[in-house]
Amino acid sequence: MIKNYIKIAWRNLLKNKGYSILNITGLAIGMAAAMLILSWVQNERSFDLFHHKKDQLFLVGNRANWGDKLQVWFYTPKPLGPAAKAEFPEIAHYSRYSDNSFLFSVGDKKLKGQGAFVDSAFLSMFDFPLLEGDKEHILKTPTEIVISQSLAKRLFGKEEALGKTLKIDSVDVVTVSGVLADMPGNTRFTDVEFLLPWKYMEKIGYSDDYWSNNSVQTYVELNPGISKEAMDRKIKDITKRHNGPEEDTEVLLHALPDWWLRSKFENGKIVGGRIDMVNLFTLIAVFILVIACINFMNISTARSEKRAKEVGIRKVAGAYRVSLIGQFLSESILIAAISGVIALFITWLALPSFGNLISRRLAVDFGHFQFWLNAVGFILITGLLAGSFPAFFLSSFQPVKVLKGTFKQAKATFSLRKILVVIQFTIAIILIISTLAVHKQIQYAKDRENGYDKNNVVYISEEGEVAKNSKLIKNELLQGGVAVSVTRSNSPITESWSNSNGFWWQGKAPNDKTLIDRMCADEHIVKTAGLRLVAGRDMDLTQYPTDSTAILLNESAVRLMGFKDPIGQLIKDNGIEWHVVGVVADFISRSPYEPVEPAVIEGAKGWFNVMHIKFNPALSTATALAKTEAIFKRYNPNYPFAYNFVDKAYAAKFKESEQTGTMAALFAFLTIFISCLGLFGLAAYMAENRTKEIGVRKVLGASVFSITRLLSKEFAWLVIISCLVAFPIAYWAMDKFLEAYTYRISLGWGLFIIAGLGALILALLTVSSQAIKAAIANPIDSLRDE
Template sequence: MIKNYFKIAFRNLKKNKGFTAINIVGLAIGMAAAMLIMLWVSSQLNFDNTYPKSDLIYSVGSMEQSDKGPDVWFSTPKPLYEVVKNDISEVKQSSRFNNAGGFLFTYDDKKIIAKKGAFVDSAFLQIFELPLLKGNPKTALVEPTDIVLTKDYAMTIFGSTDVIGKSIKVDSTEVLKVSAILDEIPSNSRFAEMNFFVPWTWMEKINFSDKNWGNSSVNLFVEVYPDANLDAVQNKFKTITQKHSDLKTENFLKQIGDNYLYNDYKNGIAVGGRIDMVKIFMIIAGFILLIACINFMNLSTAQSERRAKEVGIRKVVGANKSSLISQFLSESILLSIISGLLALVIVFLLLSPYSDLVGRKLSLPISNFYFWLSFIGFILLTGLFAGSYPAFFLSSFQPIKVLKGKFVQFQQKISPRKILVVTQFAIAVIMIISTLVIRKQIDHAQNRDAGFNKENLIYISESGDIKKNIELIKNELLSRGIATSVSRTMSPMTERWSGWNGFSWEGKDPNNIINFNRQSADDKVVETLGLRLISGRDFDLKKYPTDSMSAIINESAAKIMNLENPLGTQFVDGDDKYTIIGVIKDFIQESPFRTVTPTVIEGANMWVNTLNIKFNPKLATQDALSKTEQVFKEYNPNYPFDYQFLDEAYAKKFEETQKTGKLATIFAGLTIFISCLGLFGLAAYMAESRTKEIGVRKVLGASIFSVTKMLSKEFIVLISISCLIGFPIAYWAMNKYISDFSYRSEINWEIFVITAVLALLITVLTVSYQSIKAAMANPVDSLREE
């Protein structure tokens, strides 16, 4: 019986090639889009959740009251590690994690500036169980001279992975031995981009570590015992920093996977974050698949007259309703199988560029039995859903009426088919508006005044002999006309390396906790970076040697410090006292979608690590770079010339939102395309079913325009209704989306006008081809049988 169902189904699909092709293509694209989205969703949900013991691994968070309520961050002071080991018995093992980079790795005549590495404790590899190609995770990070490399980095340095025991010279003074080689780290791990790991004991040996409880700068991960009482552990962590320091910081544990997805906090409670975008794209996947299924429903029911007599004869010869339903469902399942296989091919072809787009290596787990089980279930469910309404609709025909030729489809004002079309295009309208709002929000932030001049500006990390020869390097760059100004800072101006809430000044309420960003600089920082002075002056150590203990603050800091005349005011930072000599306009150091944090730029007494060079605009950029490289080869000969353009670093702040915008645009486009595909099929069937009516109208003098208008009118009305339904839903959803941004654009009426015009234009273009084709047909051909 089932074999017979599929045989008849195949014949029916073959008989109506045009509609079958539209159904297969639409459903295949919808299924492929849904699969691609779900691959991305899966990678997000599994981020940091694929470690063998991920359910036992926690990141240690910190929370402290501020002027804006509880402030949450996931870094800790370095000495907390030892206290946790000694005081909390439920913790099996733990490890700190601190980024390491800027070292010069030398092997034979090969020199590489080491980037994307980390200092970790000896238990790190045992906690996370990263895939090892060679080496022992228990001993790989025990000795201070150990280094663990990824296989790709081992190939870069040595040209081989068979390098256990080989030595790497570091900064011409230290020697590290390769103790283990890591296999490829999964792309959904926070460590995916790491190239090497070195022991914390080596960090202490080279004096990069400290015991300062006030310096909250490293990540701390703990593995708890399986039988540990988590509530009891949380209570112990809550006061652990307060017991060992003068800080008021509370600590807590967050499961490592949840730490990635739930990264937005309000009043000290996780209220969302990346998980919100995951949910949105899951809804988008459902919408796209729903639209593809609606196409199938509409085209199947539109052909009801052709199938009416078939249903009547089957019922007369004894077929019951359930057998007819089975027949029609078998057709939809067969079509779903063909579409599913085509969708799988599409996914395979698009997987590589799609992975590049989302910035994560995605793959289909074709060797996994559960993947194929899920894929088969996905096809069957899609087929059953898409075919459910047509099956019940077609099987309900009364045989007496259809066999007497009295079966007529009345032009109902409200019909299931019209409701489906309206639903389909309401979703498309919502997608269009969402894409336009996201794009506008990104453009709004990109056009925001950064507060400094990013053009012709590079920065260099001070490694090797740069610090020793800094004055010589500065003089060479300026005297040779390569640069117009040079200044050193703690960090690149696009990165926040230090924050502090312990500043005090005259008139400050001691109970008022205010978080500041802390930067530092030497001479000419305002001039070099193009910062804008509101009052006061720039740092000038030659003219004012005391500027090493001076400070420049931004306008947000001046406002929150409640200083009417900030110039000359002193504030205390730990044991140091700084005098304010200048106030600058706010500049964006963190997210361009957030309000600017009060910022203090302290003088050269504070440590500096980044050299900023403002090129002479009279020189071509390539010429300036070439001459700058010559200077650094002379004064820092053992290190490659490694630099970064400030405007490129600033552009990276938009990468994640731009990826979201591109994804939304692509899937909105697919939604529109699938909707138009169904509309095209419906228009073709409507024109075909009204051939005789069109012939009569033309004989009576109707013009091509009037016939085209008649055939297009119904669709235009339906799309207009879709806009009226979609607009308020889209406004509510997008208003909620942009409310998460402190610096946001407005949703204005132009977006809705553009969407309405676009939707109607797409409808007219889609329908008009079939309408004009029908209107231009010779009426003699359509009326010949009469």
Template sequence: MNLKIAIRNLKKNKGFTAINMIGLAIGMAAALLILLWVNFQFSVNRTFPKVDQLFVVGTKAPSDNGIATWFSIAKPLGPVLKSDIPEIKDMTRLSSATGFLFTAGEKKLFPEVGAFVDSSFLSMFDLPVFTGDVKQVLKDPNQIVLTEKLANDLFGSTDVVGKTLRLDSTALLTVSAVLKDIPQEIGFAGYSYFLPWTFMEKAGLSDNHWGNSSVQAYVEVEKQANIPAIQSKLKDIVSRHSEIKVETFIKPVSDMYLYSKYENGEVVGGRISMVKTFILIAGFILLIACINFMNLSTAQSERRAKEVGIRKVVGAQKKTLIFQFLSESILMALISGVIALLLVALSLPSFNDLVGQKFQIPFADYKFWALFLCFILLTGILAGIYPAFFLSSFTPIKVLKGRFRQIQHKINPRKILVVTQFCVAIVLIVSTLVIRKQVQYAQDRDYGFEQQNLIYVSEVGKIADNSVSIKQALLSRNIATSVTRMMSPITERWSGWGGFLWEGKDPNDDTQFNRQTADDKVVETAGFELVMGRDFDLSKFPTDSSAAIINETAAKKMGFTDPIGKIIDDSGDKFHVIGVIKDFVQESPFDPIKPLIIEGASHWMNTMHIRFNPQLSTKEALERTEQVFKEFNSEYPFEFSFVDEAYALKFKEIEKTGKLATLFAGLTIFISCLGLFGLAAYMAESRTKEIGIRKVLGASVFSVTRMLSKEFLILVITSCIIAFPIAYWAMDKYLEDYTYRINISWGIFVLAGVGAILITLLSISYQSIKAAIANPVNSLRDE
């Protein structure tokens, strides 16, 4: 019976039903998309079978900004962890491996990234194995483990255990296992192959330097292990085996993804802040959609007043009516939920592109359907609870005698709900504007080098051996104006050290310096601005292999007023300063510039930077450059990166956040506009006779429209007054993560306020004008 009445009422009021369904469906779809993203965030690194026993090893040390914290260790510390601390059951180190050419028969591939790991790696993390014995792999230095995709790409099959492949032109490796493609919620998903740590040592790629924190390390502790006791034993383990004064600690692997931000040695958050923010946004969007339902339901109160009155007269109890109206809202939520699921399925590919993930709706999982039904039930009750009590409270005598009228209070629940809607919408509008302005502010920052016509190439294969010939060919053929080799791409920091020594250094100075290396013409090639001194020039000055160029911040940190000729000691290697360059952005454009020392060619280099001849088109320059590399490194494909594109990637995360904020702000505004439409419909309906009398007495269409619009504008202005302080507080907290940040100006709030008012006028104009131009005869005719 209740279902029949509910369906009849939905059919009877098709317009309001359609608006309700659209609002609820969009709100539910947006909430579902966010919850898919949130579920992924909470699952990262939490699905390992032994997750409670797995920890990542971290390091703390004094710095010029308090206690610095990082999650890498020196290579020799790995075995010591297991031998010195009985509670540690197993240990593995992990170091990224890139630049290897894989050859299997006639097939040659250049996988992006793999890892060197200890033999305990797979058994500790229980990564899903397709074929092979996990207990026996990665012990022999001539073994390799492939992922399912790489095995198929190389051999066209996953049945490859025992088959061999060639690594570069020297090493022959036997495939000892094939892993299933690693799920994206596991932190190792980016790796396509794993090599034994013993291979790294055999190839001469390892070191025993205790001051070089360059690899990740993970430990598996015994069940029921006393973690505080382990922390105590770990604290000074490095200083017990070396002269390096740092503190070692462990952190649960499950917390690493969400809680990665440290200040002064203590965890203060990380991605969890963003996750909590989007949970709130999902809740607010769903709430706004439910508020629309409430407003549109109560807007029809007079239409259903007689129905309530008659049903009460014939014996219906209030709880029966409440159940009836809740049944209607749950039915509406069910229909909207189905539409929302369809919207999610249609929009999921675009959403995946936006967030950089591959989410799927788990249709085959019964838990999903159980949660989805609970989600619908919760939404239906939330949306229908206020209308149910409101409509069931009508007095039968007043309704049936025609004396039922809703008194227009200055403050009533419906207006409060609309103000709440627009408060959320305005906060999101301000947030979107602030994030976009912050991105633009960082993008406009002087990055300190010339990005155009500059590429870099990783020195794989025989590039390093033939670097002189490659340079000469690029320059003599007018392909490049200058070429330099460096440790890392100009936009990345691969090395840092706080143990530099110089004349006059304070013994308590713990400043951490970025370290780079380069050979010839680094200033010219990178387009740095030389403040004093000169560029590296090995042809004129062979001693430049032990020279150094520093940035302005380094000169200030060292207290040098005249740095040229000063000596800098790097673990016994001495470098004489020949130049000072203007600060440039090497790491995050949102952080202050760190002191940098570019050491001469006596230290290792891994990347070649090429400044193209501006007289050539980019296409021609790349084609001719590829020919040069094919001459001297024929077995490897020519792969390169544009420096300007690499620099642009630094903004990827915040731009993604900005796009998400824009998307959900737009949805919130749209749903809020539906709410305004509903309120406008209610007000126009409840004031029909008043409007008719005003028109009979000579009121113009404009004055009636202004009268109706005025109340809405007051609501929106009230929302602005409430929302602006909240938005300022929220964005100020958000910008605390960025040292190089904007100041939140009043112009942002003016723009948001004006936008909200214009949106309001557009939303209510139809109902207001429709009511103003209606024939007063129809509105004043009595039944």
């Protein structure tokens, strides 16, 4: 019987090639779009879940009141890990993690690598495959290193890396004690190219025992059977015990499954994170698939009268309704299977580009049995969902009415088909409005005054000999006409690498623990970065030697400190008394979607990691870079010349939002395209149903335009109804979405009008093709049998 079903289904496909192509195209595009989204969803949900100890691994965090907010952060003091292991037998292992980059030398070959300092238990806690070496006996001495497979190949070529030696920063010699498989894309450690033992960090003086310095990540593995809640209660006071009675920081544990998806905290509690975006796009995948299935239903039932006599004859010949349902479901499953194969091919072709779009390595594992099991299940579900309504609808025809020629389709069924189109366009319009709102929000943040001049400014990390030769480098850049200003700082102007609630100023409330961003700069930061001076002056060590303890405040800091006349005020930090010499306008160093935090720029007694260079505008960028590289090569020959443009660094702040917006736009376009295919099917149905009416109208003198308008009017009303349903839903959804942004757009009527008009125009263009075709047909053909 099944063989017979498939044979008849195949013949029907070949008999109605045009409609079969429409059905298959709509389903294939919908299924491919859903597959692409679900591949991203699966990648997001799989982050770090491949570790077999995932239920025992936790990231240690801190929770404390800052100002009027209970904040959570996940950088901890360096001594916390060893202390927790010593004090709590529930902890099986711990590992601290501090990322860093070094220059590695093998003979004449010099390469930069990105990695981290870790404790010796790191590789026993996490399941990162070790291709060479023994996990139980590595990372225990300061003279060894574990490198990734790709770094090993870059350093040693085809030679075996295990046991080989290399130099770190042209100073220390270490031996390769292990080679790691390259990190997968679905882990928070994906950029790690090497692991150095914590003992080496201690050897070079990077470690410390200060409980007030939250500077590393700490991971702990609990013994089996130990609950997070019980451990939270025991460990929460560990910092208070070690740091004195004035310390109010509580320690908490963050479970591994929540690290990636649920990392947003409010008032000390998890309230969401990336999981919200994952759930949203999962819903979009479902919507696209449903729309594709509705499209299939509309096109299938549009051909209902063509199959009515077939159903009538089958019933007269003794066919039961259940066998007819089986026949029609077989057809839909066959179409879904063909569409599924095409969708898999589309997905395979599009996955690399889609991965580039979202900056993620995505792949389809065609060799895995589970993949094919999921694919078959996906196709069956799609086929059943798409074919359910046509199957039950077509099998319900009464043979007496059909064979007498008095068959008329029920008004309710006709209305249901229209409802399906309304649902399609409602979803499409919601997605269009959402896409427009996301792009408007991104542009709104881009257009925001950032407080500094991004153009023609680069920053370079002070690696190797740069710090020691900084004065010589600066003089050559200025005297050679390459730069108009050079400033050393502790962080790029586009980022904040340091903050504190320990500042003191006259009149500060005793319980005020507001965090203040801290930047350090030697001099001329206003000139170099193009900051806008509101009051006072820039720091200048030549004219004002005491500016080594000078400090600049931003406007938010002035408001926080309550200064009416800030110039000359004293501020204490890190045991130094700083004197205010200037006030600058607020500038964005964190998220462009959030208010600017209070910030200070401390003078030359601070510390420095970065050199900012304002190029001479008289030189081309290429010339300025070439001359700068030559100068750095002279004073720092062992390191490759690496630089970052400030404007590109600022633009990177929008990368994730732009990726989300692009994804939304792509799938909104596919949704409207599939919806238009559905309209095409319904238009074909309407034109077919009213062939004789159109013929009579033409005989009585109706014009092509009037007939086209008559057939298109009903579809215009469907889209208008869709708009009325979609607008309030979209407004509510986007208002909730924008609540996450303090600096946000207002949802004006413009977005809704553009989306509604766009959907209406596309719908009418789609319908008009069938309407015009019906209007210009020869009425003799349709009235011949009357």
